[in-house]
Amino acid sequence: MSQHIKTELPGPKAKAMIARDAEVISPSYPRDYPFVMSHGRGTEVWDVDGNRFLDFAAGIAVCATGHSHPDVVAAVREAAGEFLHISSDYWHERMVGLAERLARLAPMGEPVLSFFCQSGTEAVEGALKLARYVTGRSRFIGFLGGFHGRTMGSLAFTSSKYTQQKGFFPTMPGVTHVPYPNPYRPLFAGADQGQATLDYIRMLFERNLPPSEVAAILIEPIQGEGGYLVPPPGFLAGLRALCDEHGILLIFDEVQSGVGRTGKMFASQHESVAPDIMTLAKGLGSGLPIGAVVAKRRLMQQWTRGAHGNTYGGNPIACAAANATLDLVEGGYAQNAAEVGEHFMAGLGDLARTRPCIGQVRGRGLMIGMELIDPAAGGAPARALCDAVIERAYHNGLLLLSCGVSTVRFMPPLNVSRAEVDEGLGLLAASLDQALAAA
Structure with missing residues (x-):
C-alpha cells in the first residue's frame, strides 16, 4: 500500500x-x-x-x-465574472477567438470552420450530419473496437463492447463495420494488417456496399476504448487515398487522441494525413464540457442557416477554459x-x-x-x-x-x-x- x-x-x-x-x-x-x-x-x-x-x-x-x-481556473473565473451564457444565436470574443485558433492549428492544410457543442458524442453527431448533408449519401463505414459516443448516431459506430449497444437496437441505420488493423493480434493471417483492411473495404465495395452511397469513413487515428491501438504505418494514408478515389469524406475522431495527448496537437499529424472533418472534445476544455466539429471550409460553409444548431455551443466559460488549455498545450x-x-x-x-x-x-x-x-x-x-x-x-x-x-x-x-x-x-x-x- x-x-x-x-x-x-x-x-x-x-x-x-x-x-x-x-x-x-x-x-x-x-x-x-x-x-x-x-x-x-x-x-x-x-x-x-x-x-x-x-x-x-x-x-x-x-x-x-x-x-x-491555475491558468485555466483564472480564465474561467474571469469569464464567469462577465457573463455565464449567451446562446449561439449571438457572438462573443472567446468563441470567435477559439475558432480562429482551431483554424490555425487544424491539420487539414486548407481553411476550416468550427461548430461548438458540449461533448464528443455531440461532435460526432455533428460530423455525421455534415457528411450526409454535403454528400447527399446515407451510408458510413466504422471500425470494430471503435468508441464514438452513446447517442443514437454515434452509438451506431461504437463497437468496443456490446454492452453499449445492448438493448438500444435499432440505432442509426447504414453503418458497416470493418476490422481496425492490429498487428499484435492479426485478424488477417500472413498479411500487412493495414493493407489487408484496405483490401477488405475494397471487397465490400465490389460485393456489398456501393461506394457511391458512402458519405464518410469514421475512424480514430489511434483507437482508444478498443485497446489503444496504433495503426500500422501507411494505413491512414491508404484510407485517405481510398476515400479520395470514391468521393468519400474521411472523418478523424480525435476526441481522445487530440489536443496534445500523443505528443503532437493531433494524432493524425504523426502520419501527416489530413481529414476532411475532425471531432474534438475531452482534453479541449481541461474538464469543462466542450466539443467541436472542425471541417474544411468548403464543406461546412454548405450548411445553411438552421441546418444544425446548439443552445450551449460556444459557452463563454467553456471557451475560456479551452483557450487557456491551448495556451498551455502549445506552450x-x-x-x-x-x-x-x-x-x-x-x-x-x-x-x-x-x-x-x-x-x-x-x-x-x-x-x-x-x-x-x-x-x-x-x-x-x-x-x-x-x-x-x-x-x-x-x-x-x-x-x-x-x-x-x-x-x-x-x-x-x-x-x-x-x-x-x-x-x-x-x-x-x-x-x-x-x-x-x-x-
Missing part, C-alpha cells in the same frame, strides 16, 4: 457517499472502483477520507492540464507529453522484460496501453488479470482504467512529471505482482 493511503478503501466518508448515490443516481455509470473525490491539483487527487492518489486516468483523458490548473505540454511519454514507455518496457504477462506496450505520447496476456494460454488476453491490476492499483494509490479486452491504459495529465511517472511505475509494479500472486 502507498504511504499516502491512510484508511481502508473505501473509507467511511466514501462509503457514506456511495450509499447516498445508490438512492438517487442512475446505475448505468460504468464505475470500476469506489473512488470518491474531494479535490485535486495537477496529477494528484484526494478522496473524501484524505487519501492521496496519482491520477493516471485524468477523467478519461479530459484533464489535459491536470486538475485545477510546452504537448512537448512534455512526447518526452515524458517516451520515458513512461521505456519504464513499461523494463517491466515487460521481467513480467511475461505483459504482452505489448504501445502508444504515442501520453496515450499508452499495456496489454496483459496469459503466456500459458498462448498469449490469450488476460481479462481477469487486467481487472485485478486496476483494482489493486486503486488500493495502492494509483487511478487507472482499462480498454480493449485486457489492456491497462495510461492517460495522465499532459504536464505529468518524470518523478510522478516513476512513482506510478512503482505502484503499478507492486499492483501487478500482487494481482499475479493472488491469481
Whole structure:
C-alpha cells in the first residue's frame, strides 16, 4: 500500500457517499472502483477520507492540464465574472477567438470552420450530419473496437463492447463495420494488417456496399476504448487515398487522441494525413464540457442557416477554459507529453522484460496501453488479470482504467512529471505482482 493511503478503501466518508448515490443516481455509470473525490491539483487527487492518489486516468483523458490548473481556473473565473451564457444565436470574443485558433492549428492544410457543442458524442453527431448533408449519401463505414459516443448516431459506430449497444437496437441505420488493423493480434493471417483492411473495404465495395452511397469513413487515428491501438504505418494514408478515389469524406475522431495527448496537437499529424472533418472534445476544455466539429471550409460553409444548431455551443466559460488549455498545450505540454511519454514507455518496457504477462506496450505520447496476456494460454488476453491490476492499483494509490479486452491504459495529465511517472511505475509494479500472486 502507498504511504499516502491512510484508511481502508473505501473509507467511511466514501462509503457514506456511495450509499447516498445508490438512492438517487442512475446505475448505468460504468464505475470500476469506489473512488470518491474531494479535490485535486495537477496529477494528484484526494478522496473524501484524505487519501492521496496519482491520477493516471485524468477523467478519461479530459484533464489535459491536470486538475485545477491555475491558468485555466483564472480564465474561467474571469469569464464567469462577465457573463455565464449567451446562446449561439449571438457572438462573443472567446468563441470567435477559439475558432480562429482551431483554424490555425487544424491539420487539414486548407481553411476550416468550427461548430461548438458540449461533448464528443455531440461532435460526432455533428460530423455525421455534415457528411450526409454535403454528400447527399446515407451510408458510413466504422471500425470494430471503435468508441464514438452513446447517442443514437454515434452509438451506431461504437463497437468496443456490446454492452453499449445492448438493448438500444435499432440505432442509426447504414453503418458497416470493418476490422481496425492490429498487428499484435492479426485478424488477417500472413498479411500487412493495414493493407489487408484496405483490401477488405475494397471487397465490400465490389460485393456489398456501393461506394457511391458512402458519405464518410469514421475512424480514430489511434483507437482508444478498443485497446489503444496504433495503426500500422501507411494505413491512414491508404484510407485517405481510398476515400479520395470514391468521393468519400474521411472523418478523424480525435476526441481522445487530440489536443496534445500523443505528443503532437493531433494524432493524425504523426502520419501527416489530413481529414476532411475532425471531432474534438475531452482534453479541449481541461474538464469543462466542450466539443467541436472542425471541417474544411468548403464543406461546412454548405450548411445553411438552421441546418444544425446548439443552445450551449460556444459557452463563454467553456471557451475560456479551452483557450487557456491551448495556451498551455502549445506552450510546452504537448512537448512534455512526447518526452515524458517516451520515458513512461521505456519504464513499461523494463517491466515487460521481467513480467511475461505483459504482452505489448504501445502508444504515442501520453496515450499508452499495456496489454496483459496469459503466456500459458498462448498469449490469450488476460481479462481477469487486467481487472485485478486496476483494482489493486486503486488500493495502492494509483487511478487507472482499462480498454480493449485486457489492456491497462495510461492517460495522465499532459504536464505529468518524470518523478510522478516513476512513482506510478512503482505502484503499478507492486499492483501487478500482487494481482499475479493472488491469481
